[in-house]
Amino acid sequence: MKAIVNVYLKEGVLDPQGKATRHALESMNFKGIMDVRIGKQIIIKLDTENREEAQKEVEEMCETLLANTVIEDYTIEIV
Amino acid sequence: MQKTPMNVVILRFPGTNCEFDTQYAFDKLGHKTELIWHKEESLPKKTDLVIVPGGFSYGDYLRSGSIARFSPVMKAVVAYANQGGKVLGICNGFQILTEVGLLPGALKRNNNLHFISKYQHLKVVNSDNAFLNQYSDSDILNIPIAHADGNYYIDDNGLANLEENGQILLRYCDALGDREVVNGSVTSIAGICNKEKNIFGLMPHPERAMEEILGSIDGIKMLQGFEQ
Numbered sequence: 001m002k003a004i005v006n007v008y009l010k011e012g013v014l015d016p017q018g019k020a021t022r023h024a025l026e027s028m029n030f031k032g033i034m035d036v037r038i039g040k041q042i043i044i045k046l047d048t049e050n051r052e053e054a055q056k057e058v059e060e061m062c063e064t065l066l067a068n069t070v071i072e073d074y075t076i077e078i079v
Numbered sequence: 080m081q082k083t084p085m086n087v088v089i090l091r092f093p094g095t096n097c098e099f100d101t102q103y104a105f106d107k108l109g110h111k112t113e114l115i116w117h118k119e120e121s122l123p124k125k126t127d128l129v130i131v132p133g134g135f136s137y138g139d140y141l142r143s144g145s146i147a148r149f150s151p152v153m154k155a156v157v158a159y160a161n162q163g164g165k166v167l168g169i170c171n172g173f174q175i176l177t178e179v180g181l182l183p184g185a186l187k188r189n190n191n192l193h194f195i196s197k198y199q200h201l202k203v204v205n206s207d208n209a210f211l212n213q214y215s216d217s218d219i220l221n222i223p224i225a226h227a228d229g230n231y232y233i234d235d236n237g238l239a240n241l242e243e244n245g246q247i248l249l250r251y252c253d254a255l256g257d258r259e260v261v262n263g264s265v266t267s268i269a270g271i272c273n274k275e276k277n278i279f280g281l282m283p284h285p286e287r288a289m290e291e292i293l294g295s296i297d298g299i300k301m302l303q304g305f306e307q
Contacts, residue, residue, distance in 0.1 A: 009187070013232060016190045016263065065149070068142055068178065070185040071232050 001046045003058040004077040007067045008039030042066055054078050082306045085110045085127040090156070090172075092117045092147045097133035097169065097286060104286040104302055105130075117150035128165045128305050129156055131172030133225070133284060143186060143228040144174030153179055165209060165305060166278045170226055173270070173280035182273055182280045183241070184233035189226070190263025196225040198294060199261060201269050201283060202252040205245040208276045213300035219256050220249075220297040222283040224269075229282040231264040231271075238265060244274050249281055 009015045015037050022036040044061070046054050058076050067074040087105045091098050091114050102112045113123060122129065136147035147153065153175070160166045160181055168176035176182045189195055203211055203218040214220070233241065241247050248270040251261040258267045262282075270281025285298030 013187070014190070014263070016188050016192055016230070020192055065141070065145060068145065068185050070177075070183075071187060 001048055001051070001054050002079050003044040003046060003054060004079060005042040005044065005058060005062060005066055006039055006075045006077075007042065007062075007072050008037055008074075009071055010073050013071050051078050082109070085305060085307075086123065086125045087112045087128045087130060088122055088126045089114050089130045089132055090117060090152055091115065091132075092134070092136035092150060094136045094138055095132055095134035095171070097171075097284065100284075101130055101132045101169070101286045104289045104298065107289060108299070108302060108306075115152060117147065117152045120151045120155060122152075122155045122159055126159065126164065127307075128167065129159060131156070131166065131168040131175050132286075133170030133172060136171055136175065139171075139228070142174075142178070144171060144176075144178040147171075147175045148179035157181060160278050163275070163277050167210065167305075168278075168280040169284055169286065170229075170282055173282055174228060176278065176280045181278045182271060183237050184231055184265075184271070186228050186282075187230040187232050187263070188228055189230050190260075194225070194227040195229070195262060197223065199224045199269075199283060200252050200254055200256075200259070201249045202256050202258075204247045204250055207245060208248070208272055208279070208304075210272065210279045210301060210304045211248060212304045214304075217256065219252065219254070221288070221295045222285055222297050223287045223295075224261070224283045226262070226282050229262045229264065229269075231268045231282075233265055233268075240274075241268075241271060246271050246274060246276075248272055248279065249283070 017038040018036040251267040285301040288295040288298030
């Protein structure tokens with residue numbers, strides 16, 4: 001089983017990398033960009049077949065290490 | 080009057096690079112220093128001050144300071160701090176102290192995405208604490224900064240608490256003392272302490288401002304603040 005974790009800055013917390021990237025895209029004449037947010041993806045291989053167990057375990061990983069919940073949100077997808 | 084030398088403990092993680100500058104600074108002031116490897120599970124019994132020095136612990140992987148906070152020695156530091164022991168985090172040390180939850184808020188990537196390394200003016204916001212008591216409120220200092228992730232963030236409630244409790248130590252300013260946007264920090268905050276005022280964190284490097292010939296001696300009084 002695999003967990004795909006996406007970590008990104010919370011709504012309302014300015015994302016300097018996203019902002020710079022947006023400006024770069026606009027300078028290349030890409031139109032209609034409303035916002036760019038940059039995050040990171042962490043892929044974890046787990047030796048369990050129990051979805052619930054995996055979800056719970058990865059949630060704890062996010063809360064303790066993978067995300068800094070002062071500034072970041074995360075999503076978990078178990079596949 | 081001769082001051083009693085302090086026993087200063089300086090932590091070392093893989094990637095720490097300011098430990099010797101920090102040791103030099105405290106040695107120069109006549110204190111006893113000891114470098115402690117991150118695998119240690121306890122601090123020396125007679126510790127008067129713990130320094131979490133600057134550098135790039137664990138290569139800044141994941142987030143600056145995020146992995147160092149799980150080092151064995153940090154458990155001992157948290158216990159020491161919770162008993163009122165004095166702790167100072169400089170630069171990466173500040174990042175580690177926010178990650179481990181000893182200080183509120185977080186440090187994000189600088190808003191211009193650059194690694195900023197230069198002398199920077201700072202204004203003393205609150206001097207009523209063990210760190211800045213040799214200075215007065217509104218004093219203007221000149222101390223080097225060198226960081227990529229110094230953009231201090233805290234939410235509005237958190238900021239109001241910092242203000243109310245006098246926890247804001249230093250703000251970035253220009254030579255005249257007017258607030259300056261350096262890295263995007265909330266209200267240009269450069270350093271804070273906890274509510275109990277025994278845990279301190281700042282992005283600038285006082286240990287690099289110890290010699291006139293190197294440009295500034297404004298760091299001396301900061302470190303002397305801890306002397307009893």
